[in-house]
Amino acid sequence: MKKDQLDEFEVNIDKCMHCGACVGSCPQNAIYLREVVLEFNDSCTLCKRCIKACPVGAIKLVESA
Amino acid sequence: MKRDYDIVIVGAGPAGSMTAKWAAKNGARVLMIEKRQEIGSPVRCGEGISRAWHDSVGLKLDKKSLAWEVKGAKLVAPNGTPFYLGEKMAGDEVGIVIDRVFFDKQLAREAIKAGADLQLKASATKLIKEGSKVVGVHVNSMDGPRDISCGCVVAADGFESQVGRWAGIDTSLAPRDITTCFQYRLTNIDIEHEYCEFVLGSKAPGGYIWIFPKNEDTANVGIGMQFTKLHEIADVKKHLDKFIQGDPRLRKGKPLELVSGAVSICAPIEKTIGDGVILVGDAARQIDPITGGGISNSCKSGKVAGEVLAKATQENDFSEKSLMRYENGWRNLIENQLYRNWLAKEKLVTLPDETFDKVIATLNDVGVEKMSTLAILKAIGDKYPELVKEFQEFL
Numbered sequence: 001m002k003k004d005q006l007d008e009f010e011v012n013i014d015k016c017m018h019c020g021a022c023v024g025s026c027p028q029n030a031i032y033l034r035e036v037v038l039e040f041n042d043s044c045t046l047c048k049r050c051i052k053a054c055p056v057g058a059i060k061l062v063e064s065a
Numbered sequence: 066m067k068r069d070y071d072i073v074i075v076g077a078g079p080a081g082s083m084t085a086k087w088a089a090k091n092g093a094r095v096l097m098i099e100k101r102q103e104i105g106s107p108v109r110c111g112e113g114i115s116r117a118w119h120d121s122v123g124l125k126l127d128k129k130s131l132a133w134e135v136k137g138a139k140l141v142a143p144n145g146t147p148f149y150l151g152e153k154m155a156g157d158e159v160g161i162v163i164d165r166v167f168f169d170k171q172l173a174r175e176a177i178k179a180g181a182d183l184q185l186k187a188s189a190t191k192l193i194k195e196g197s198k199v200v201g202v203h204v205n206s207m208d209g210p211r212d213i214s215c216g217c218v219v220a221a222d223g224f225e226s227q228v229g230r231w232a233g234i235d236t237s238l239a240p241r242d243i244t245t246c247f248q249y250r251l252t253n254i255d256i257e258h259e260y261c262e263f264v265l266g267s268k269a270p271g272g273y274i275w276i277f278p279k280n281e282d283t284a285n286v287g288i289g290m291q292f293t294k295l296h297e298i299a300d301v302k303k304h305l306d307k308f309i310q311g312d313p314r315l316r317k318g319k320p321l322e323l324v325s326g327a328v329s330i331c332a333p334i335e336k337t338i339g340d341g342v343i344l345v346g347d348a349a350r351q352i353d354p355i356t357g358g359g360i361s362n363s364c365k366s367g368k369v370a371g372e373v374l375a376k377a378t379q380e381n382d383f384s385e386k387s388l389m390r391y392e393n394g395w396r397n398l399i400e401n402q403l404y405r406n407w408l409a410k411e412k413l414v415t416l417p418d419e420t421f422d423k424v425i426a427t428l429n430d431v432g433v434e435k436m437s438t439l440a441i442l443k444a445i446g447d448k449y450p451e452l453v454k455e456f457q458e459f460l
Contacts, residue, residue: 019109020225021245021327025292027237029230034188049240053292055247055325057299 008062009050011038015058022050022059070096070182071378073202074219075189075228077104080346080363080370081221082172083122087371089180093378096213097176098187098204105169109326111248111285113261113277114360115436116160122364129167132279135160136259138436142425143266143418150436160436162261162277162285163360192218192231192342198384199232199341216383217374218342221367224327226348232339236350240292241414242331244272244357247302248287251309251318256284266421268308270294271414272357276315286315287324289357291414330354332407333400338388345370351399354407355438362399369394402439405459409442412455424449 018036030044038059051059072088074081077099089095101107112132119126138150177183187206192199193214201214220228229236256262258281264274271291278284288305297303302325309315329350337344345351346363353362373391377383416424427448433440443460446453453460 017323017325019325019327020223021325023225023227024223024327024329025238025240025243025245029227029237032227033225049292051298052295053243053245053327055245055299055301055327057302060298 009038009040009044010060010062012058012060015056016054017056017058019055021053021055025049025053068214068216069201070094070213070215072096072217072219072374073098073213073215074181074221075202076100076221076223076346076348077173077176077183078169078221078223078346078363079172079360080348080351080367081219082169082176083364083367084219084221084345084370084374085176085181085183086172086179087368088374088378089176089371091372091375093375095176095181096215097173097181097183098189098202098206099183099185100188102186104173104183104185105166107324108165108322109324110165110360111246111275111277111287111357112163112165112279113275113285114161114163114358118361118365122368124364126161126163126168127171130163130171131161132164133162133258135162135261135278137261139257139260139262140425140428141262141264142422143268144422146422146425146429148425148428149260150433162279164279189218189222189228192228197233197340199339202228216341216378216381217388219370219374220342220344220348221346223347224329226344228342229337229344229348232342234336234339234342234344236334236344236348238329238331238350241411242329242354243292243327244289244330245292245295245301245327246287246289246325246357247305248285248324249305249309249318249320250279250283250322250324251286251315252283252321254282254284254286254318255314256282258282258284264308265425266418269304274305274308283321285324286318289328291330294414328352328357328359330357330407330410333396333403336392337395338385338392340385341383343370343374343388343391345395349395351395351403353438354403354410355413356406362403365398366395369398401459405442405456406438408456408459409438409453412452416452420452424452
């Protein structure tokens with residue numbers, strides 16, 4: 001599956017520890033940790049590994065309607 | 066045209082600072098860039114290390130870097146039975162608990178003293194290449210964006226390393242080779258503060274829970290779980306919270322600090338160099354796959370990297386061929402151990418609690434000569450050869 005523009009990862013900033021667990025777990029190198037903000041780029045394939053890797057459950061995928 | 070620096074090191078953790086120190090000491094012009102605003106903070110580490118390797122990398126811990134000394138390690142079976150590795154055999158794996166906020170600064174200070182430059186709040190955003198050769202790095206910092214030219218870029222950018230991937234080196238991890246972690250620094254707890262404790266089995270599927278004392282009533286209480294054993298969202302934190310609530314020594318504790326992160330628990334990767342680039346430390350996947358510890362290997366590899374880069378600077382040759390001396394150097398030091406411990410990890414993550422119970426019972430019967438993973442694996446192998454048959458040749 002290729003990331004659709006309508007699908008967005010949502011990072012819960014109240015939970016995110018900026019630890020980079022999702023970044024290093026991403027098979028596509030599609031996440032960038034800019035200081036304390038996560039940026040997802042177009043090489044994301046929606047594999048959702050980052051969601052599972054996040055130790056605190058801060059990432060979720062907002063599915064398109 | 067003269068290059069800005071001989072070496073630019075991305076990341077000023079132990080691997081980066083160690084590389085910087087040994088490169089600068091031997092004459093290279095070195096810049097370390099660190100994306101954070103403070104070296105060593107926020108901490109992303111359980112902080113338990115051993116002493117045995119310090120001399121080999123020229124490390125003398127200063128007072129502040131050393132937080133606590135322990136007599137030994139305590140391994141706890143799933144059924145609660147402890148096995149103590151006492152002070153008589155102390156040495157290789159566990160001995161001290163450090164304070165990374167100070168430890169990382171100590172190493173950075175030593176690098177600076179050796180002649181290295183350091184810039185904080187400076188992030189590498191891409192590599193500058195001529196063909197496939199890395200000739201510099203683009204950096205964003207308070208000074209604004211700029212290109213820095215150099216002979217070699219060192220990827221010391223940790224678990225979430227991007228520099229290696231930008232250079233075309235495959236550092237991607239299989240799900241079974243990732244451990245995600247969560248830790249509290251808990252205070253107001255009632256622990257055996259003379260031991261670093263490791264809780265084995267299904268309380269931490271595919272990993273373990275650690276209790277590393279920082280003083281009499283405070284410890285780093287953390288968990289690592291294999292990625293493939295995670296099921297629910299935030300599973301790793303849930304497992305740790307459940308463990309703490311179920312342990313009367315810890316239940317009344319309050320956290321002074323929260324830490325999360327991940328480590329690689331993979332076999333040594335194929336390649337850690339390219340034309341004008343080398344990977345070191347967690348970025349090079351040099352973490353011990355059993356303990357999840359990375360500091361000793363980072364320091365050992367960092368020293369090799371620094372020495373090789375100093376020679377490469379003198380020879381003005383940062384080709385992949387020249388940097389092979391690093392590739393061979395670090396592998397000579399730690400590759401066998403990494404590979405053996407990866408094989409052992411692959412086995413350990415399959416064991417049911419009853420087997421861990423039996424193993425701990427055996428260790429209590431026969432004892433273990435030395436406090437090292439190797440000594441423990443050997444003792445297990447004597448009684449249960451089938452548990453070690455996949456890596457017998459490495460014992």
